[in-house]
Amino acid sequence: MKRAKVAILGAGFIADIHLESYTRYVPEAEVVAVYTRDAEKAKAFAEKHHIPHHYSSLDDLFSSAEFDVVDICLPNFLHKDATLKAAAAGKHIIIEKPLAVTLEEADEMIAACEKAGVKLMYAEELCFAPKYERARKLVEEGGVGEVYMLKQSEKHSGPHSDWFYDVNLSGGGVLMDMGCHGIAWFRWMLKNAKAVNVSASMKTVLHKGRTKGEDVSIVTVEFENGVIGLVENSWAKQGGMDDVSEIYGIDGVAYADLFRGNSVLAYSRNGYGYAMEKTDTTVGWSFCVFEEAFNQGYPQELKHFIDCVLHDKEPLVTGKDGRAVLEIIYAAYASAGQGRKIDLPFHQRVNKPIDLWLKP
Template identity: 75%
Template sequence: MQRTKVAILGGGFIADIHLESYHRFIPEAEVVGIYTRQADKAKAMAAKHNIPQWYDSIDALLADSGCEVVDICLPNYLHANATLKAAAAGKHIIIEKPLAVTLEEADSMIAACKKANVKLMYAEELCFAPKYERVRHLVKEGAVGDIFMLKQSEKHSGPHTDWFYDIKYSGGGVLMDMGCHAFGWFFWMLNNAKVKSVQASMNTVLHKNRTKGEDNSVVIVEFENGVTGVAENSWAKHGGMDDRSEVYGTGGVVYADLFIGNSALTYSRNGYGYAMEKADTTAGWSFTVFEEVFNQGYPHELKHFIECVRENKQPLVTGELGRAVLEVIYAAYASAGSGKKIQLPFTPRVDRPIDLWLHPTEG
């Protein structure tokens, strides 16, 4: 089997996760090169993961590595430039969240990939996490009736890497880092339903001496189809990572904790199942088991993108989703800054999204 050649841009925590995913779960892909901004780190990462070539220049990697796919795991402020370079070199691109710092950058990235006829996938792993995917399929089967509210939360005590706290590099705080997951999952669950309005509250409660960004936020997203999405995100929650989702429908409810247990707690008034004759066995409370695989969904999203490249298919999660998420982030910052509900579409011109909160008269 001829393997698809992949190059990794980045040497941090998320690059390690992607590399482990390729090595353990995706035999049809071969990581042939890695770039970091420091040569020593690039060399060390290559040695650690048995990667044949390392670079401290993106241009050199694109010219010499022979890769077909570029996997971007860089800090937020470097996403746009790396994408534009990779697209110009004819490489397919999968990129970590958030898609970009600004909407203008996002638009330029999407346009460049279309012009170069290369695939651009927005790496939102919650769209592939097995437990969350089992929940989505429950909804499609009619287990909870019509959805009227979605909730998603991700919380911990803060990132370990300094650049996350510097709004010049990140564009914002916990909303840019983790709120994007909730918004991406809302769009995924609702088949890209349009957003009507966004309202947010945020504050800096734990890391005041380290960042100007918010470290705790609550955002309410109203969709045109009548569904309400509630996103709770925090860098101020002690005791480790907490990641969970809730689905409320006219016929039931589902609670899914990504890190605890191997089932989603489900109440279905009428029951659910692949065949109606089996539905009565799942009426009431049940523990809906998901397939026990790397539960955050990273290998699944990467494997999907490699398949898209190999078989010339459109990725299920595209750059357009990343842009839609970024627009909601803009509106959330603006709402927190103004104390008002923000109607979409909302496309002010700012240097970084968090300016809409810190300096609400701008944009």
């Protein structure tokens, strides 16, 4: 069987999820190298996952290792540089959300990949999550009639890594981290219908001493076909993670909950956590997810991209889709900052999207 060789950039939580997905579900791929800025962390990750090569320099990775695909699982502010170097080296790229920090970076990344003739896939796992996909197919089968509203929410008490809280590194708060999922899913459900305006409200309620970013956001997107999308996100919700979609049609309704029904209901006085590190997020009642990677669509999206590379197909979700999501995020920050509806297309040059809220 022909296999694509993969280099993973990053060694954090999401890189672990991707590595597990390749190992368990994508036999067409072989992870041959890992890069992270910390040499010891790169070595430890490689040893843990039996990866033959590890690097703490992107230049060394691209000049020394032989591979076909770059899987970018790095912090947001590193996306552009990694993408440009991968494109220049002729590597196909799958990149975690958000595509970039700014629209200017996104445009540069897309142009570089087009010039180099390499594939660029925007890794939106909700477009591949089994429950969400079954709900989409139910809609296509006429199960709810004409859709008039979509809702998606993702909520928990905060991200795994400290860099998410630094808006200079992340570009924003919970909207940049999780709101991008709901926005991308709206476009996926609506076959990339054009968004025409955005309204948003956001605030910081739990992490005031830790970040300038919002930890609660509500965004409404109106599309050209008349459908309204409402995405709710929170870093302030206790008791574990929620990820839910709702589809409203004139003849019916459909709900998809990624974790409840695929979890263990638990109560803990002391808490438990990822890699056995106890955290306050799991004190009390919570839902223990036993198949996070599969339920959220990570293996399915990676398998799809490897198939695209091996058989020269266009990915279903591309860098241009990631840019469209980022433009809506820009408009949402501007709406929250100005207290009014923002029409699309929208582009205002800023250092980071959240500046449109913090400095309207």
